[in-house]
Amino acid sequence: MTTLPESHLFYLSTAQRPHLAEARGVYMWDVDGKRYLDGSSGAMVSNIGHSHPHVQEALKRQIDKYTFGYRLHFQTEASEALAAKTAALAPEGMEKVFFVSGGSEAVESAIKLARQWAVVTGQESRWKVISRYPSYHGCTLGALALTGYDPLAAPFAPMMQAMPKIPAPTAYLDGLDPTDPATGAHYAAMLEAQILAEGPESVLAFIVEPIGGAATGALVPPAGYMQAVRDICTRHGVLLIHDEVMCGGGRTGRFFGAEHWGTTPDILALSKGFGAGYAPLGAMVAHERIVGPVQAAGGFLHGFTSAGNPLACAAGLAVLEVIEAEGLVARAARIGALLKKGLNGLMQRFDFIGDVRGEGLLLAFELVADRASMKPLPPTLNAYLELVELAYAEGLIIYSRRTRGGRAGDHFLVCPPLISDESHVTEILEKLATALEHFAPRLRAAISDAR
Numbered sequence: 228m229t230t231l232p233e234s235h236l237f238y239l240s241t242a243q244r245p246h247l248a249e250a251r252g253v254y255m256w257d258v259d260g261k262r263y264l265d266g267s268s269g270a271m272v273s274n275i276g277h278s279h280p281h282v283q284e285a286l287k288r289q290i291d292k293y294t295f296g297y298r299l300h301f302q303t304e305a306s307e308a309l310a311a312k313t314a315a316l317a318p319e320g321m322e323k324v325f326f327v328s329g330g331s332e333a334v335e336s337a338i339k340l341a342r343q344w345a346v347v348t349g350q351e352s353r354w355k356v357i358s359r360y361p362s363y364h365g366c367t368l369g370a371l372a373l374t375g376y377d378p379l380a381a382p383f384a385p386m387m388q389a390m391p392k393i394p395a396p397t398a399y400l401d402g403l404d405p406t407d408p409a410t411g412a413h414y415a416a417m418l419e420a421q422i423l424a425e426g427p428e429s430v431l432a433f434i435v436e437p438i439g440g441a442a443t444g445a446l447v448p449p450a451g452y453m454q455a456v457r458d459i460c461t462r463h464g465v466l467l468i469h470d471e472v473m474c475g476g477g478r479t480g481r482f483f484g485a486e487h488w489g490t491t492p493d494i495l496a497l498s499k500g501f502g503a504g505y506a507p508l509g510a511m512v513a514h515e516r517i518v519g520p521v522q523a524a525g526g527f528l529h530g531f532t533s534a535g536n537p538l539a540c541a542a543g544l545a546v547l548e549v550i551e552a553e554g555l556v557a558r559a560a561r562i563g564a565l566l567k568k569g570l571n572g573l574m575q576r577f578d579f580i581g582d583v584r585g586e587g588l589l590l591a592f593e594l595v596a597d598r599a600s601m602k603p604l605p606p607t608l609n610a611y612l613e614l615v616e617l618a619y620a621e622g623l624i625i626y627s628r629r630t631r632g633g634r635a636g637d638h639f640l641v642c643p644p645l646i647s648d649e650s651h652v653t654e655i656l657e658k659l660a661t662a663l664e665h666f667a668p669r670l671r672a673a674i675s676d677a678r
Contacts, residue, residue, distance in 0.1 A: 242616070264624065266623050267640055277644075295536065306540040309324075309540040313547075314512070326536075326540065329498050329507055330365055330496065330509055334370040335365065338373070338434070339527075348520050352428045353430060354429065355425055356372075356431055357391045357422070357433045358373040359393055360395060361375045362374060363376050363440055368383065372387040374442070378634070394417055403449070411451030414448075415451070422459070427463045433460055435468070442633070444591035444593060453488035467493050475495075477500065477550050481556065484586070484589075496510075501546070502542055502543045506536070558646070562588060562652060566643075567583060570590060570641065573663065578598060580598075580663075589640075589642055603635040603636040604673065611628060613669075614639060615627050621661050
């Protein structure tokens, strides 16, 4: 193995990783020639795979023209074209687009737009943004205040304005039938109760991931939930913000995750697969009735230097063209159904897999000590880290977090690029099965000791 020099970078993890040498399609190679299947699309980012020639050519053409034009000085062809395309894909009426560099910035922008709208429309008393627990909405302090994931949020609590939380609709943990509309109504009622407890005149917005991301592991809401929260927000004059950072961009078999339920937010946040890793890119998309009053009052008091960067927008436009030209949204639905069937097969084989969930190619499975009670594994086992390492050793990259607020529960996101085919599904399942086989003796021993 190549010996690497000491790194001056630091991140969340101290795990040593090899240098990346090349990436094409669904595969990545390190400098020693080992091949990895990108089974999580990085952090659910690389929706169209790596090194797509159409995007590379678009970037080269843009570089030959210009690489930067500040948004207050010039309009750029790339940003205007991408904004028009994004508005065309968004729900009806959501025609205003604000570009950012990532998901945290998109969420931060959404809540600041919501607040400025309230101020300019004479609703200054509205400032509280209700979110769910668990959830993850970003790492900037505003987005982190909405996040229900203790290890990431708790250290910074004194620096943030605490925001109210309601339980996420974890029907599979609560012993409720997710296909029963009564279950959706049960969880949605918690939102209305929280709005009333806070005082509707103080509640600005409710933010929700239509399909869960890292904090809940591809959690699909129960029947009727998304429609019910839309109705509740409308009834109380509360803005509905969809966090589509992870589930948007075609990954779930629809371009936006909320399309599965036909619900329309007032504002949505989009990133990750939107730029597909070719450039730092995200967007906030809002309804004209929200943006209009803000613009009329002097403009949106918010911005980033790289907002609408022409290189990033050129990449994003090319990514959307690939998604359309190659039918990747429909492909995500088809290949995702095949992968989910395979994950359910692993659940039958390994009794410590307690749940398989998700839509399209946003899928996850959760490990438990007891499937009947959904009791989590002992946190000291660190299964969410150990299984990732075993899969990595097999040449498979997956992504993990802890389901229950970040303190317990171990889930793993299996979200390969939307270009994946049947052979890639087979390879993912084979490598994952091998990793689970290697981990099973230690895991079963830990479960036995905990009883």
